[in-house]
Amino acid sequence: MMAPMLAVRALERRVGDVEILRRIDLDVMPGEAIGVIGPSGSGKSSLLRCIAGLDPISGGTVLVEGRVARPGDGAIGMVFQQFNLWPHLTARENVALALRLVRKMPAAAAQAKAEAALARVGLAALAGRKPAALSGGQQQRVAIARTLAMEPRVLLFDEPTAALDPELTTEVLDVIRDLAQAGTTMLVVSHEMGFIARLSTRVVFLDHGVVVQAAPPAELFGTQAEPRVRGFLQTYLDRVAWARDA
Ligand SMILES: Nc1ncnc2c1ncn2[C@@H]1O[C@H](COP(=O)(O)OP(=O)(O)OP(=O)(O)O)[C@@H](O)[C@H]1O
Ligand SMILES: [Mg+2]
Numbered sequence: 001m002m003a004p005m006l007a008v009r010a011l012e013r014r015v016g017d018v019e020i021l022r023r024i025d026l027d028v029m030p031g032e033a034i035g036v037i038g039p040s041g042s043g044k045s046s047l048l049r050c051i052a053g054l055d056p057i058s059g060g061t062v063l064v065e066g067r068v069a070r071p072g073d074g075a076i077g078m079v080f081q082q083f084n085l086w087p088h089l090t091a092r093e094n095v096a097l098a099l100r101l102v103r104k105m106p107a108a109a110a111q112a113k114a115e116a117a118l119a120r121v122g123l124a125a126l127a128g129r130k131p132a133a134l135s136g137g138q139q140q141r142v143a144i145a146r147t148l149a150m151e152p153r154v155l156l157f158d159e160p161t162a163a164l165d166p167e168l169t170t171e172v173l174d175v176i177r178d179l180a181q182a183g184t185t186m187l188v189v190s191h192e193m194g195f196i197a198r199l200s201t202r203v204v205f206l207d208h209g210v211v212v213q214a215a216p217p218a219e220l221f222g223t224q225a226e227p228r229v230r231g232f233l234q235t236y237l238d239r240v241a242w243a244r245d246a
Contacts, residue, residue, distance in 0.1 A: 005030040005065060005185045006051070006154050012059035013043075013050055013209075020046045021209045023060070028154070028187070033180040035200035035217070036189045039232060042206040044189045048156045051187070052078045064153050072102065077152030081159045083143040085131045091118060091142045092127040095149050103150070117149035118142070121175050137168035141175055148179075155179065155186040162191070193236055197221050205229045 006028040013021040021043050028034055036044050049055040051062050053071035061068065064075040085094045095114035099105040105113070118127050121141040131139050140160060147155065157176060161169035173195050180186060180199055190196055196203060197217040204214045205226070213226045220229060 002029060003066060004028055004063075005032070006187075007063040007066075008051060008060070009063070010060035011047075011050060011057055011062065013046055013055060014058040019209055021050060021057075024209075024211055026204065026211070026214065028185060030185055031183040032185055032201045033199050034187045035196035035203040036187055036206065037191070037193070037196060037203060037232070038206035038212075043209040044206055045158050046209075047206065048078060048158050048187060048189060051154075052076050052156055054078070074102075074150050074152055076154045076156060077147040077150055078156040078158065079140075079144050079147050079160050081162045083131070083136075083139045083163075085139055085142055085146075087131050090128050090130055091123060091134065091145075094131075094142055095146045098146060099149055113149050114145070117145040120148060120179075121145045122171075135168055136164045137171045140164065140172045144172075144175055144179075153185065155184055157186065157188040157190070159189055159191070191236075193221075193233070205232070207232075 004027040008024055008026040011021055011024040024047060036047065038044055046055060050057050053069060069075045089097065092111060092114045095117050096110035099110040099113055100107060115124065115127055118124055121144050123138060123141055123145065126134060126138060134142065160176065161172050164172065169192065173192065176188065177199055188196065188199065200217050202214055203217050203220045205212045205220060207228055212228050213220055215224065221233065225233065
C-alpha cells in the first residue's frame with residue numbers, strides 16, 4: 001500500500017465563533033491532481049492556506065510524506081490568483097530571489113535554477129524581461145516558475161487564472177496540465193470546470209467548510225453527483241448557457 005504524499009486529518013479552522021473548515025480529511029497520493037470546487041465562501045482558499053501553513057489551524061494535522069509540514073521547509077508551494085512579482089526585477093531575478101534569500105543559494109546557482117524553472121513554463125526566451133513587459137499569462141507563468149524552483153513536494157493553485165483575461169487563461173492551464181502529466185502532486189482550486197474535469201484524478205466539492213463529495217470527475221460531474229454538487233453545477237451550466245446564447 002503506497003503512503004499518501006499529503007495527509008490532511010480532521011483539519012479544522014475557526015475564527016471566533018465562525019467555523020471555516022470542519023474536520024476535513026483528505027489523503028492525496030503521489031502524482032494525484034485534486035480539483036477543489038465549491039461555492040464562494042465554502043472554504044476553498046482556507047483549505048489551501050491551512051495546508052500551506054499560511055492560516056493557523058484550530059485542530060487536526062497536515063502531513064507531507066508522513067511529517068508535519070512547517071512553513072518555510074519548502075514541502076508545499078502555493079500559486080495565487082495575484083502574481084505578486086517584483087516590478088523592478090526581471091523574470092529570472094524574481095524566480096532567483098527566493099532561492100537566494102530562503103535557500104541561501106549563491107547567485108550564479110540561483111540564476112541557473114531560475115532559468116531551468118522558467119524553461120519548464122515555456123519562458124526561457126523571456127527570462128530577461130521585467131513584469132511590465134510580460135502579459136498577465138506570462139506573469140502568472142513566472143510566478144509558477146518561482147514556486148517550482150523551490151522544488152515543493154506538493155503544489156497548490158488557488159484560482160490561478162481568475163485574474164486573467166479569458167484568452168490568456170489557456171497558456172496557464174496548459175502549464176498546470178503539463179505539470180500534472182509529469183507526475184506533480186497538486187491541489188487546484190478553479191472555476192474552469194472543463195479544465196478541472198479533464199485534469200483531476202479526484203474532485204473535492206466543498207460547501208460551508210465540509211467535504212460534501214470527493215470522487216473521480218466522471219462520478220462527481222456525472223449521474224453520481226450528490227444533490228448539492230448537482231445544484232452547484234447546474235448554476236454553473238446555466239451561466240455558461242446564458243453566455244453561449246447571449
Ligand atoms: N480571517 C478570517 N476571519 C474570519 N472569517 C474568514 C477569514 N478568512 C476567511 N473567512 C471566511 O471563511 C469562509 C471561507 O472563505 P474562503 O476564502 O476560504 O472561501 P472560498 O471558497 O475560497 O471563496 P471564493 O470562491 O470566494 O474565493 C468565508 O465565509 C470567509 O468569509
Ligand atoms: Mg477563494
